[in-house]
Amino acid sequence: GAVVSQHPSRVICKSGTSVKIECRSLDFQATTMFWYRQFPKQSLMLMATSNEGSKATYEQGVEKDKFLINHASLTLSTLTVTSAHPEDSSFYICSASRPLGGATYEQYFGPGTRLTVT
Amino acid sequence: DAKTTQPTSMDCAEGRAANLPCNHSTISGNEYVYWYRQIHSQGPQYIIHGLKNNETNEMASLIITEDRKSSTLILPHATLRDTAVYYCISSKTSYDKVIFGPGTSLSVIP
Numbered sequence: 232g233a234v235v236s237q238h239p240s241r242v243i244c245k246s247g248t249s250v251k252i253e254c255r256s257l258d259f260q261a262t263t264m265f266w267y268r269q270f271p272k273q274s275l276m277l278m279a280t281s282n283e284g285s286k287a288t289y290e291q292g293v294e295k296d297k298f299l300i301n302h303a304s305l306t307l308s309t310l311t312v313t314s315a316h317p318e319d320s321s322f323y324i325c326s327a328s329r330p331l332g333g334a335t336y337e338q339y340f341g342p343g344t345r346l347t348v349t
Numbered sequence: 350d351a352k353t354t355q356p357t358s359m360d361c362a363e364g365r366a367a368n369l370p371c372n373h374s375t376i377s378g379n380e381y382v383y384w385y386r387q388i389h390s391q392g393p394q395y396i397i398h399g400l401k402n403n404e405t406n407e408m409a410s411l412i413i414t415e416d417r418k419s420s421t422l423i424l425p426h427a428t429l430r431d432t433a434v435y436y437c438i439s440s441k442t443s444y445d446k447v448i449f450g451p452g453t454s455l456s457v458i459p
Contacts, residue, residue, distance in 0.1 A: 265446055276450040324392050338447050340392035
């Protein structure tokens with residue numbers, strides 16, 4: 232089946248530094264990818280929609296200058312957490328949308344990236 | 350997209366069928382019902398989806414009521430590895446982003 236990968240799986244960084252997380256669709260092209268954040272014991276929260284070749288669309292309350300998204304190719308989207316702070320520590324998950332034909336789609340999710348900011 | 354409501358948690362004995370309900374009383378005619386699950390510290394996994402008819406795949410069955418206001422996900426023979434949070438989502442065909450609610454935490458008990 233379709234696979235979406237994320238790199239790194241875990242990262243620890245110091246407060247004030249920036250961290251880049253990669254999301255790749257391994258066997259299909261994804262014009263649209265999504266980034267989610269999940270805090271402990273909570274559900275996934277959609278952060279932004281990443282569109283290949285255009286600017287990302289951010290959900291309300293998500294700072295676009297802090298969470299930089301780049302979708303430069305049909306198989307790669309990156310999320311950069313700039314000037315990270317301890318409150319940015321979270322589980323970041325990406326997904327890629329694969330059309331199935333007609334008007335249906337299937338979302339494939341990456342395994343997630345655990346970010347810890349010290 | 351229509352809002353869905355699910356029980357917060359459920360238990361199921363290993364080997365028995367797990368029946369997870371979902372209410373989507375405001376679902377519109379062009380919205381599909383999707384089910385995903387998330388095992389602890391992993392990314393969500395697609396399970397099944399449907400529009401009006403009941404659906405079955407290798408993982409589960411989806412039963413949608415005739416009025417489409419509710420559905421049930423059935424795991425026919427639950428195993429310990431089915432312990433996860435299960436999310437029921439209704440989504441218009443013109444959108445492809447997934448908005449997660451709190452889901453149902455299913456515990457399969459030996």
